[in-house]
Amino acid sequence: MKSGKTMRSVKTASVVALVGALALAGCSSDDGDAGSGSGESSGSVDATIEFQTGLAVDDTEAQALKELAAQYEADHEGVTIDLVPAGEDYEANMKVRLAADDAPDIWNTHGWSVLRYGEFLLPLQDQPWADDVIPSLETTMVTADGEIFAMPTNIDISGIIYNADVLKDAGVDPAGIDSWDDFAAAADKVNSDTVSPVYIGGKPLSAAVADRVVSGTFNDNQLTEMTDGTFVSSAYQEMLDIIHSWGEAGYINPDYSSASRDDMAKALAQGQAAFEFGPSLLFDNALSFNPDVNLGFIPMPSNTGGPKYLVGGERTAFGVSKSSENTEVATDFVNFLAENVTDLAAASSSPPGLTTGTMDLGPIQPSFDEWVTEANTPVVPYFDRVYLPNGSWDAMQVTTDSVITEQASTADATEQMKTTFDNLYGQTK
Amino acid sequence: MTRISKPLVAVGLIVVCFVQLLPFYVAFTTSLKPKTDLSSQLLPPTEFYFGNFASALGDGNILRAIFNSIVVTGVSTLLVCVLGALAAYPLARRKTWVNKVVMVLILSMIMVPPLSILVPLYSMMSDFGAINTYWGIILVMVTTHLSLSVFLYAAFLRTIPTSLEEAARLDGANLFQVLFHVVFPLLKPVTATVIILTGIATWNEYALSSYILTKPDVQTIAPAIASFFSTQSSNLGAAAAAALLALAPVLIAYLFLQKWFMKGMVAGAEK
Numbered sequence: 164m165k166s167g168k169t170m171r172s173v174k175t176a177s178v179v180a181l182v183g184a185l186a187l188a189g190c191s192s193d194d195g196d197a198g199s200g201s202g203e204s205s206g207s208v209d210a211t212i213e214f215q216t217g218l219a220v221d222d223t224e225a226q227a228l229k230e231l232a233a234q235y236e237a238d239h240e241g242v243t244i245d246l247v248p249a250g251e252d253y254e255a256n257m258k259v260r261l262a263a264d265d266a267p268d269i270w271n272t273h274g275w276s277v278l279r280y281g282e283f284l285l286p287l288q289d290q291p292w293a294d295d296v297i298p299s300l301e302t303t304m305v306t307a308d309g310e311i312f313a314m315p316t317n318i319d320i321s322g323i324i325y326n327a328d329v330l331k332d333a334g335v336d337p338a339g340i341d342s343w344d345d346f347a348a349a350a351d352k353v354n355s356d357t358v359s360p361v362y363i364g365g366k367p368l369s370a371a372v373a374d375r376v377v378s379g380t381f382n383d384n385q386l387t388e389m390t391d392g393t394f395v396s397s398a399y400q401e402m403l404d405i406i407h408s409w410g411e412a413g414y415i416n417p418d419y420s421s422a423s424r425d426d427m428a429k430a431l432a433q434g435q436a437a438f439e440f441g442p443s444l445l446f447d448n449a450l451s452f453n454p455d456v457n458l459g460f461i462p463m464p465s466n467t468g469g470p471k472y473l474v475g476g477e478r479t480a481f482g483v484s485k486s487s488e489n490t491e492v493a494t495d496f497v498n499f500l501a502e503n504v505t506d507l508a509a510a511s512s513s514p515p516g517l518t519t520g521t522m523d524l525g526p527i528q529p530s531f532d533e534w535v536t537e538a539n540t541p542v543v544p545y546f547d548r549v550y551l552p553n554g555s556w557d558a559m560q561v562t563t564d565s566v567i568t569e570q571a572s573t574a575d576a577t578e579q580m581k582t583t584f585d586n587l588y589g590q591t592k
Numbered sequence: 593m594t595r596i597s598k599p600l601v602a603v604g605l606i607v608v609c610f611v612q613l614l615p616f617y618v619a620f621t622t623s624l625k626p627k628t629d630l631s632s633q634l635l636p637p638t639e640f641y642f643g644n645f646a647s648a649l650g651d652g653n654i655l656r657a658i659f660n661s662i663v664v665t666g667v668s669t670l671l672v673c674v675l676g677a678l679a680a681y682p683l684a685r686r687k688t689w690v691n692k693v694v695m696v697l698i699l700s701m702i703m704v705p706p707l708s709i710l711v712p713l714y715s716m717m718s719d720f721g722a723i724n725t726y727w728g729i730i731l732v733m734v735t736t737h738l739s740l741s742v743f744l745y746a747a748f749l750r751t752i753p754t755s756l757e758e759a760a761r762l763d764g765a766n767l768f769q770v771l772f773h774v775v776f777p778l779l780k781p782v783t784a785t786v787i788i789l790t791g792i793a794t795w796n797e798y799a800l801s802s803y804i805l806t807k808p809d810v811q812t813i814a815p816a817i818a819s820f821f822s823t824q825s826s827n828l829g830a831a832a833a834a835a836l837l838a839l840a841p842v843l844i845a846y847l848f849l850q851k852w853f854m855k856g857m858v859a860g861a862e863k
Contacts, residue, residue: 219822220808221651221830247806250818251826259803263715265723273823425826433630444824451627451825 209241210489212496215257217271217479220248223447224316224479227510228500235499242492266484268493274477274545276304276313278553284312284482285490292501295517299475299542302549313482314497315516316507320475320535320542321443322375327457329358329437338533341471342464343405346438350414353437359416361409362436364427366420369406369563370547370556372440375474377402378543379465381550389550394584396577401466403573407566415567424448432456442478446527447512459530462540473534475542478513551584552591558583616836623833647820647827648834653808657816658838660805663726664812665794668733672790673783675734676741677776683742684749695746701739707799714803724807732800737790744789748782749775795842813838 214232218225225248232244247267249256254273260266261283272280287293288311296304296311297318305311323346325337333353340346350360363369380401381389388395409415416422416430428448430436434456439445446458462471481500483493500507501517508515509523514531524531534540547555562580565571571579617634623644624637648654683691683698706713713732714723722728752775760770798814805811808819817838820831 215806217822217824219825219827220819221647221827222822222825224824245807248808248819249822250802250815251821251823252802252818253823256803256806259711259714262711263718265714265718425828429630448825452630453628 208239208489208492210492211243211245212269212489212493213245213247213267214481214496215247215249215253215267215270217249217253217273223510224507227507231500231503231506232496235496239492242496244496264486266486268484268487268489269481269497270484272313272477272480272482274303274319274480274548276311276477276480276482277306278548280482281306281310281312283484283486285485285487285494286310286312287314287483287494287497290314290494290498290501292498292504292517292519295501295519297514297516297518299544300477300516302544303476304480313477313480314501315477315480316500316504317478317511317513318475318516319443319478320473320514320531321441321445322460322462322471322473322534322540324431324439324441324445324458324460326431326434326437327459329353329434333358333437335437337459337461340461340464343466346464347408347412347414350409350412350437354414358435358437359430360414360437362416362422362427362430362439363419363567364422364424364441366560366564368422368424368427368441369567370559371442372406373402373559373563374546375440375463376405377546378472378474379463379467379469380405381546382467382469386550392588394581394588396581399580400573400577403563403566403576405466406563407573410567410569419567428452431458443513443527444478444511450512450526456526458526460527460534461530462534462538470541473540473542474545476545476548477516479507479511480516552587554587555580555583616839619832619836622829623836625829627827627829644827644829644833645837647830648837652816652820652830652834653811654813654816654834654837656809657811657813657834658841660726660810661795661812661838662841664729664733665791667726668730668737668794669787669790671730671734672737672741673786676738676786677745677779677783679738679742680745680749681771681775684746685754695743698739698742702743706736710800710803713800717804723804724810726810729801729804729810729812732804733790733794733797736800737793741786741790744782744786745779748779752778 214228216225216228218228225246229246232246236242236244249271253271257270257280261280266283270280272284276284288305288309292314293311296315299320300315300318304313304315323337323340327337330337330349330353333349335349335352337349340349354360361372363372377399381395381398385395385398416436418426422430424441424445425448427436427439427441428445429452431439431445431449432453449456449458460473462473464471481497483490483497487493501519504515504517504520505523508520512523512525512527514520514522514524522528522531535542547559551559558580562571562576565579566573566576621636622633624640624642625631626641626643629637629641679698683695717723717728717732720728722731756774756778757770760774765773795812796814797812798818801812802815802818805815808816811819813834817831817834820827820834
């Protein structure tokens with residue numbers, strides 16, 4: 164009987180606690196930061212702006228946006244900025260919304276402001292920040308007609324990412340890697356039971372490797388052929404041959420098939436990876452796991468006799484829907500974000516996307532100074548965004564993965580890529 | 593049971609319990625470690641870190657998500673039970689060819705994968721102004737689960753002899769009195785099954801909710817937890833903390849309803 168009474172008390176207490184907590188949550192949801200503003204009002208438009216950030220809810224960039232949105236709301240009475248976070252299926256979500264003609268007022272174009280989202284976005288080239296877009300972004304963010312569809316808050320710039328401590332222990336000087344043969348020699352030196360010379364986060368990230376290496380196997384004439392719609396198989400296969408040779412030499416991480424982007428960052432943070440190929444956000448992610456890790460990047464070797472190069476492009480950029488009922492307010496908010504581009508770039512530890520911003524890259528700053536500022540290394544755009552038709556990314560993943568996992572020869576994988584290229588290019592005509 | 597088989601059964605049960613509890617243990621250790629703690633998730637934390645729970649409550653707004661899930665699951669399950677039983681009664685009792693065709697059509701709807709109709713469904717919901725609303729997601733949850741409910745109720749109703757209803761009619765009861773005072777009380781076992789199937793599926797639903805509920809104020813638990821992951825970054829610790837917090841109402845519901853859970857599980861398995 165006693166235990167029955169105790170059980171009832173536990174049940175009652177749990178229900179009271181739960182109902183109380185939920186009631187509080189339900190009642191407090193709309194409080195927001197309404198009372199935190201300065202009270203200054205420079206406008207009286209009633210508008211709610213839906214802003215798909217494309218960022219995780221606790222991401223540092225999302226936190227910076229939250230603060231700026233609160234500041235903007237305080238200065239503009241009647242305006243509400245609804246920041247909508249994203250899950251990993253953000254791209255699929257945006258595709259469904261655009262197909263259903265239900266675009267948010269502002270959204271993150273994550274590298275696709277022109278090719279994928281251009282027809283849905285308001286041209287912003289007349290805005291005050293438009294002339295300040297970083298020159299290396301112009302290839303991919305400015306159309307032939309001079310149109311710009313998104314305001315870049317930062318840029319993605321990287322080459323071969325390395326763990327400086329791992330290389331130092333193995334006696335490798337990253338600055339001395341000028342060719343893929345030098346890279347293989349360095350990989351041989353660092354290869355051990357605990358360190359993978361090249362760490363790739365599974366099939367989804369295999370294309371990120373291919374997309375960076377491939378710019379060094381195409382010469383200018385071949386790139387022109389690609390632009391004109393002729394797939395240059397020899398140059399593409401040369402890239403796959405390089406990646407295949409790493410697999411044969413045992414450079415690639417043994418857990419390749421199950422690894423993820425998070426695993427890449429953890430491996431880099433823990434000194435289990437020497438080199439990685441991927442977006443510059445790998446730096447942020449690795450530093451979030453281990454703030455003391457020494458990281459850097461070097462330019463990519465070229466196989467065509469050209470100079471070494473870095474790969475860069477649009478990372479976080481915000482565009483305004485042309486079907487928005489509040490284009491004026493939405494554009495004004497994007498302009499406000501442009502005025503605060505330094506804060507937004509700092510939140511992502513990336514260089515700002517506008518020349519008006521100042522840079523604070525933290526531990527990556529020395530690499531940036533050495534290769535971008537001092538050596539003036541050429542920055543090439545992402546290969547797929549310029550030379551491959553929209554939709555090629557999946558084929559790039561499949562073909563690179565099939566080569567790494569020995570499911571296809573480099574010749575067969577190249578043929579498969581050529582078929583996809585021809586089909587997709589034909590559809591764009 | 594022999595002396596030897598008893599310990600074997602006990603060992604088997606312990607292994608099953610271990611396998612069942614392992615994911616919760618991993619979620620628990622992950623939620624109590626900071627992001628910089630890269631030790632194995634199987635190892636307990638050296639010191640308790642509550643930052644992930646703070647993030648789940650603050651950034652993730654998880655209490656609001658639990659409240660939303662209770663509203664959406666409660667209303668959806670109630671409607672699925674009521675509408676399912678009402679629709680199943682004539683289909684089970686009047687065996688006309690029209691009713692047979694209707695039953696086949698309802699059954700065929702079970703076969704439609706929800707994601708295959710995503711774009712037209714989203715377009716329609718958007719035109720209705722139902723995106724990011726309670727009624728919108730409840731409408732979708734009810735329609736996706738109603739066909740199975742109708743099928744289960746109809747199958748159960750066919751096992752109830754019509755003589756019970758005829759006796760009530762002879763005593764002067766009208767159709768609705770027969771339905772609510774005689775038939776529906778007999779549907780308790782199958783109702784428990786429908787509640788469990790619909791309730792659990794709605795509570796855990798992610799595929800459609802992640803498209804229809806994008807704003808934190810209306811998000812249910814699954815999309816709210818998913819908002820800790822993006823293509824740029826992820827926070828496994830905060831997501832694990834949010835998932836653990838979201839367990840509380842389920843545990844409390846189970847504490848009260850375990851008798852019905854068990855009955856619902858075995859409903860139909862006994863005569």
